[in-house]
Amino acid sequence: MSEGAEKTEQEERSALEAELLERRDAALAQVVKFGDPVLKSKASPVSDFGPELRAEVERMVAIMRDGMGVGLAATQLGILRRMLVFQAGPDSEPTALVNPEIEWLSDEVVVAEEGCLSLPRVSMDVERSLHARIGGLDADGEPVTLEASGLEARVLQHEIDHLDGVLILDRAPRPQRKEALRALREGGAYSPSLADEEAAGTGEHHREPKTTA
DSSP states (O other): OOHHHHHHHHHHHHHHHHHHHHHHHHHHTTSOOTTOGGGGSOOBOOOOOSHHHHHHHHHHHHHHHHTTOSEEEGGGGTOOBSEEEEOOSTTSOOEEEEEEEEEEEOSOEEEEEEEETTEEEEEEEEEEESEEEEEEEOTTSOEEEEEEEHHHHHHHHHHHHHHTTOOHHHHSOHHHHHHHHHHHHHTOOBOHHHHHHHHHTSSOOOOOOOEEO
């Protein structure tokens, strides 16, 4: 590859990265942030299905994708209706779930680091069931049952928590919650993985990858 072609490729990559960051900022500007009382409110069941609801689902999927999240609850957009979207992996299709209910959770649990689009720059360790069965409706009002495991199960539990007014702050270990709250109030950042690295004096501490929803 010639020097000129390499430079052009780098410029194109930089322009794409800048566009993605701009879209992410625009998406996150629509997400309700920590401190808004709507995040601690319980959403109401959806009873009306039709073009309006499908349009809202499409909007939620676009915001989730542009915001680089793996899930989004309507509550996070200030809409107190029991609906969520998720996409647990780049090869997965975005899926909407209306009036979701947890039907079963496995006794086997896993602790992993979670972030949240509504809690900028902070993440915490959260214990979740490894497997879950979730019932609900699709965007057309048809019954759906999801058998989820791993990341998908974690994302669904996270989003249903949002619909019940529960945040990862409510599920995190007390010391992490304290540090995360301080960061949120001061406009700083906090993650347990970073705290582990600082405590150990190395960046080699192994943890589960962070999930942001």
